[in-house]
Amino acid sequence: MTEGPWGGEPGNEDLDPFAPAPPLDAVRDFVARFVAFPSKSALDAVTLWAAHAHLVHVGENSPRLALLSPEWGSGKTRTLEILELLVPRPMYILNASAPPIFRSIGSDDRPCLLFDEVDAIFGGRPGKDDGNEDLWALLNSGHRKGASIPRCVGPQHSVEKFPTFAAVALAGLGDLPDTLMSRSVIVRMRRRAPGEHVEPFRRRLHEPAGSELQEQLAAWAQSVADRVRDAWPKMPAGITDRPADVWEPLLAVADAAGGHWPVTARTACIELAKVAQNRDASLGVKLLTDIRDVLDREGTDRLSTERLLDSLHKLDESPWADLRGKPLDARGLARRLRQYDARPHQFKVNDDKIRGYSVPGSEKDGGGLFDAFTRYLPPRPPVSGTSGTSGTDPESERESPPDPVPDRQSGTGTGAGHPVPDRAGSERESPARTAGTAGTAPVGTEAAAGPVQPLQPVHPEGVGSAPLAAEPGPYERVCRDCPELIPKHHVTCRPCAHRAMYPPSARQGDAPMAPVERDQ
Numbered sequence: 001m002t003e004g005p006w007g008g009e010p011g012n013e014d015l016d017p018f019a020p021a022p023p024l025d026a027v028r029d030f031v032a033r034f035v036a037f038p039s040k041s042a043l044d045a046v047t048l049w050a051a052h053a054h055l056v057h058v059g060e061n062s063p064r065l066a067l068l069s070p071e072w073g074s075g076k077t078r079t080l081e082i083l084e085l086l087v088p089r090p091m092y093i094l095n096a097s098a099p100p101i102f103r104s105i106g107s108d109d110r111p112c113l114l115f116d117e118v119d120a121i122f123g124g125r126p127g128k129d130d131g132n133e134d135l136w137a138l139l140n141s142g143h144r145k146g147a148s149i150p151r152c153v154g155p156q157h158s159v160e161k162f163p164t165f166a167a168v169a170l171a172g173l174g175d176l177p178d179t180l181m182s183r184s185v186i187v188r189m190r191r192r193a194p195g196e197h198v199e200p201f202r203r204r205l206h207e208p209a210g211s212e213l214q215e216q217l218a219a220w221a222q223s224v225a226d227r228v229r230d231a232w233p234k235m236p237a238g239i240t241d242r243p244a245d246v247w248e249p250l251l252a253v254a255d256a257a258g259g260h261w262p263v264t265a266r267t268a269c270i271e272l273a274k275v276a277q278n279r280d281a282s283l284g285v286k287l288l289t290d291i292r293d294v295l296d297r298e299g300t301d302r303l304s305t306e307r308l309l310d311s312l313h314k315l316d317e318s319p320w321a322d323l324r325g326k327p328l329d330a331r332g333l334a335r336r337l338r339q340y341d342a343r344p345h346q347f348k349v350n351d352d353k354i355r356g357y358s359v360p361g362s363e364k365d366g367g368g369l370f371d372a373f374t375r376y377l378p379p380r381p382p383v384s385g386t387s388g389t390s391g392t393d394p395e396s397e398r399e400s401p402p403d404p405v406p407d408r409q410s411g412t413g414t415g416a417g418h419p420v421p422d423r424a425g426s427e428r429e430s431p432a433r434t435a436g437t438a439g440t441a442p443v444g445t446e447a448a449a450g451p452v453q454p455l456q457p458v459h460p461e462g463v464g465s466a467p468l469a470a471e472p473g474p475y476e477r478v479c480r481d482c483p484e485l486i487p488k489h490h491v492t493c494r495p496c497a498h499r500a501m502y503p504p505s506a507r508q509g510d511a512p513m514a515p516v517e518r519d520q
Contacts, residue, residue, distance in 0.1 A: 022257035023216040024051060030213055031082055034201040035075045041268035042187045046079065048250040048265055049185065053087040053112045053167040054221035055253060058229040061144050063246040065169040066176060066184035074189040076171035078201060080114045083169060085203075085210025087112040088218060095120075098134035102149070102162040105142070112167045115139075119172035122180075136177075138164045143183045178282065182242050185250070186276045224256040231255060236266045243273045277378075283319075285376055287336055290318050292373055295359065302347055302358035305330050340376065343367035 028047040037043040049065045056062045067076040084090040091104060091111035104111050115121075121132045134149075141147040142164035153160045175181060192198065221228075233251035235244050247269045254265030294311040295301060303311070312320040313327055320328040334344060337357070345362040346355050361368020 022220055022259070022261070023213060024048070024253075024257050024261060027051070027086060027213055027217065030086075030209065031079075033199045034082055034206075035079050036192045036196040036198050037075075038188055038190050039271065041271040044264050044268040045185050045187060045250065045272055046083070048253050048261075048268075049167075049169070050083055050086045051217055051221065051253045051257075052249050053083075054217050055225060055228050055249070056112075056165075056167045057110070058225050059145065059249045059252070061245055061249065062142075062165065062167045063249060064139070064143060064180065064184040066181065066186045067169065067171040067189050068175060068186065069173060069189040069191075071191065072173065074191050076189050077116055079189075080116055080169060080171050081201065081203070082210065084114060085207055086214050086217065087114075087167065088214070090114055092116070098132075098138060101135070101138065102151075102164075105138075105166050106163050110166055113169070115168065115170045115172075117172055118170045118176070119174055122172075122177055139168060139170075140179050140183070142166050142168060181276065183246060184276075185246060185272060187272070188275055227256050228252045236270050239269060239273055243269075243276065247273070284336060284339065286318065287312075287320075287333075288340065288369070288372055288376055290315055290320070291357070291369065292377060301360065302349070302356060304349075304354045304356035305333065305344055306356075308357060309333060337369075337372075340369075340372035341367065342369050342372050 024047055027050055028043060031046060031050075032043055035043075037046070046065065049063070052059075052062070067079055069076055080092065084092055089109050089111045091101075092114045093101070094116050101113070105113075121135055137149055141149060145165050146163075147165050148161040148163045150159050150161050152158065170176065170180075170184070176184065231252035233248055233255050235247070235251070239247060251262075251265050251269065254261040290312055291308065294308065294315075295303065298311070309320075309328060309330065312318065312333075314321075323332070330344075337343070342357065342361075343365070344355055344357055345365060345367055346353050347358055347362075348354070357369060359368055359370045359373070361370070
């Protein structure tokens with residue numbers, strides 16, 4: 001059994017001893033002779049996709065292989081030329097109209113499509129006058145088995161459904177449309193460095209070796225077709241939804257090959273899935289990301305529209321200061337956030353009524369940013385812990401301990417009180433929870449109330465953020481609604497986005513501080 005971080009996967013012991021040996025290692029070595037890939041995982045993914053092209057008819061979907069680079073001379077076309085020797089019935093496409101491709105896919109000998117210079121197809125937006133509109137539809141829909149596109153044919157304009165399901169590899173400059181990128185295994189190609197050397201590729205010299213490997217792949221694929229058809233490969237942690245659809249056929253091929261390939265394939269899956277996630281976000285997601293960063297930097301969960309716009313305009317790597325020739329204004333901000341159900345509303349700051357945006361939104365009308373942050377932005381990375389202090393934030397570790405101040409009730413110096421902004425924008429002090437005294441009530445109350453147990457954070461179901469570790473050092477407050485322990489450097493409770501907080505001792509029977517009035 002070959003082990004990986006996701007558990008055991010089938011190896012060679014599950015294969016038919018009379019079946020042809022998996023040629024995947026030989027295929028990978030052959031491809032690596034002529035192309036310098038950006039990573040080992042990229043080479044492994046191309047190898048698995050070449051084998052998958054022989055098994056596309058037994059799967060439910062077929063991921064596109066997207067070979068993309070910012071500049072020419074990065075090995076994209078060379079990779080397609082090598083794949084042309086390895087895949088079944090290759091159809092190399094540099095400039096072709098949609099009708100012959102539709103009819104080729106609908107024939108008994110379904111081709112494997114190899115699109116070069118695909119950026120020429122996606123140079124503009126599809127429309128009524130775009131001659132490549134049908135190719136857009138073919139590439140978007142053809143990843144799923146049984147997909148077809150209806151067209152009127154003949155003098156009677158009878159409706160005929162043209163199948164679009166086929167294995168497709170794409171090579172081009174820049175990025176593809178988001179709908180196609182999400183259906184692709186993305187390999188970011190790059191030019192060879194001076195120290196990277198590959199063997200010159202000459203088709204007349206290397207075609208015999210490539211054809212021999214193609215025959216071996218075809219024989220092996222036929223021997224494992226039933227196994228791949230019934231496969232339900234186990235996904236690595238964090239690979240769900242569309243990435244899982246993309247990688248499932250390749251992991252099924254790896255499991256059928258056995259040996260090191262189950263582990264190798266899942267390692268490539270994790271690495272290249274991160275590459276896919278790092279592509280340029282849409283303008284709306286970029287706006288949400290920048291707003292969340294601005295709020296974190298300001299240490300608040302609400303800002304007026306004017307102050308928020310001013311902060312956005314100052315971001316050097318964002319387009320808000322020069323968006324189509326003019327800066328983003330209040331009307332444009334409201335229009336872009338409206339599609340995420342976030343709207344401006346009134347709230348109080350220092351007893352002044354201000355109109356702007358907040359994370360929790362208005363209690364009456366909602367419209368907060370919390371739902372948009374949760375649905376469209378990746379969760380914050382977990383707080384990295386150090387030895388013996390799991391969950392301690394590095395920022396809090398760098399802070400020098402403040403001088404002791406009297407406790408709120410006892411007057412003894414057991415910890416430091418830090419100013420905490422309340423919902424009206426003013427500041428109050430919350431008693432500190434020093435190391436080793438988590439959940440301790442104020443001095444003088446323990447004898448009457450008995451020993452106090454450490455507080456345990458409670459998280460509402462359905463909240464996408466990770467639970468916060470209940471360590472005593474960095475936690476000084478508790479949310480009034482969850483009840484969640486709040487790090488001292490946070491202003492809001494992340495699970496419920498509420499800002500009004502009690503000191504932790506209030507959870508143990510003390511009279512709570514008066515909660516601040518919620519927004520109206």
